[in-house]
Amino acid sequence: MAPKTPPVLGPRALGRATLDRQLLLRRDPGNRMTAEAAVEHLIGLQAQNVRPPYHALAARLHGFRPQELSGLMESCAVARMVTMRSTIHTHSAGDCLTLRPFAQPGGPERELRMFAKRLDGIDPDLLAAVGRELLEERPRPVGELRAALLERWPDADPLALTTAVRCMLPLVQTTPRGLWGRSGQVTLTTAEKWFGRPVGPAPGPEAVVRRYLAAFGPASVKDMQTWSGLTRLKGAFERLRPELVTFQDDKGVELFDLPEAPRPDPDTPAPPRLLPEFDNLLLSHGDRSRFVPHAFKDRTWKGNQAHCVLLVDGRVAGIWRTEERKGSGGRTTVRDGEAGGAVTLTVQGFVRLTAAERVAVTEEAERLLGIVAPGADHDVRFGEFTD
Numbered sequence: 001m002a003p004k005t006p007p008v009l010g011p012r013a014l015g016r017a018t019l020d021r022q023l024l025l026r027r028d029p030g031n032r033m034t035a036e037a038a039v040e041h042l043i044g045l046q047a048q049n050v051r052p053p054y055h056a057l058a059a060r061l062h063g064f065r066p067q068e069l070s071g072l073m074e075s076c077a078v079a080r081m082v083t084m085r086s087t088i089h090t091h092s093a094g095d096c097l098t099l100r101p102f103a104q105p106g107g108p109e110r111e112l113r114m115f116a117k118r119l120d121g122i123d124p125d126l127l128a129a130v131g132r133e134l135l136e137e138r139p140r141p142v143g144e145l146r147a148a149l150l151e152r153w154p155d156a157d158p159l160a161l162t163t164a165v166r167c168m169l170p171l172v173q174t175t176p177r178g179l180w181g182r183s184g185q186v187t188l189t190t191a192e193k194w195f196g197r198p199v200g201p202a203p204g205p206e207a208v209v210r211r212y213l214a215a216f217g218p219a220s221v222k223d224m225q226t227w228s229g230l231t232r233l234k235g236a237f238e239r240l241r242p243e244l245v246t247f248q249d250d251k252g253v254e255l256f257d258l259p260e261a262p263r264p265d266p267d268t269p270a271p272p273r274l275l276p277e278f279d280n281l282l283l284s285h286g287d288r289s290r291f292v293p294h295a296f297k298d299r300t301w302k303g304n305q306a307h308c309v310l311l312v313d314g315r316v317a318g319i320w321r322t323e324e325r326k327g328s329g330g331r332t333t334v335r336d337g338e339a340g341g342a343v344t345l346t347v348q349g350f351v352r353l354t355a356a357e358r359v360a361v362t363e364e365a366e367r368l369l370g371i372v373a374p375g376a377d378h379d380v381r382f383g384e385f386t387d
Helices: 011-021 035-041 052-060 066-074 093-103 107-115 124-137 142-152 158-168 191-195 205-216 221-228 234-243 355-372
Strands: 078-082 088-092 171-173 187-190 245-248 254-257 273-275 308-312 315-324 342-349 377-382
Touching (some): 011 205, 035 052, 035 088, 052 355, 078 191, 093 191, 093 205, 124 158, 124 187, 142 158, 171 191, 187 191, 205 234, 234 254, 308 355, 315 355, 342 355, 355 377
Antiparallel strands (some): 171 187
């Protein structure tokens, strides 16, 4: 008997399923999820800049206020750290202590290969030990760390020294960096020092596969490899195959999923959502067609900088930006929700929005501004349509 062909899930069905798991189809169903639980469920939030994690949670949670995430950072319940794809994420404390070993397998030797020639004659174990001592003595900016390392190795490549330490040690960015309204320069210490407990062993790949599917599925092996920046994950999926369900996309690619995970009807309404730059929703699949129409795949980026993205009916339909208006003397009068002043949110559509869609987008924009700039006057505008 020929093997049964898996059911096909088209881009719309895949999009609805992932939006639901990302808390974007139905915003935090039941109003029960805290910011800390959301960060954990989403396996971290992209955080190259300060504001995106706050905007990401504002799009996903009822009743969210920036002070909630900021308080979690101050209490060391969450922190900023390099993990997946070697990029900064805001993670729960537990994920900070375990995901980095998963995301960077092979230890210091693997990370140091690219610097071997530039660190000739320097014992990497000694370099790591000196770096740890310096950063656990007190959190230090990168420049201060570099100067201290050069005192020990004056003839070494300065960039190689600091980069090697950052590769070898599990480092977090300490507060006030990342706090709402009062962020500072990047200062680093070790995860062990910041959280007061040791870095745990890396979770097994099967455990991370389950978490990835719960937040981003249904998905292919290549999708998860894109999200994690790792390769050779097929074996983990194969070991899990007996407890997973399988589908295929409209191109015939095999997709895996958790049996109990939500897969809403493709016609389920998807309200407009305003996502920050680098939101993981748009960076965590090898095939992004479930969210990004082919015609727009290069329009959400400029160089290596991502734009903030507008979703309409579950797909990219434009970009957006905010602008804080100046007061007398050119001084900025609105910053992360300070009282007074004004802030304008401008939407640049890639498609012609219907009257009803413009109303819904305006309501979503007003909602976001009410969260991130509650004391300011708000203005929502639509730029000239560009096809």
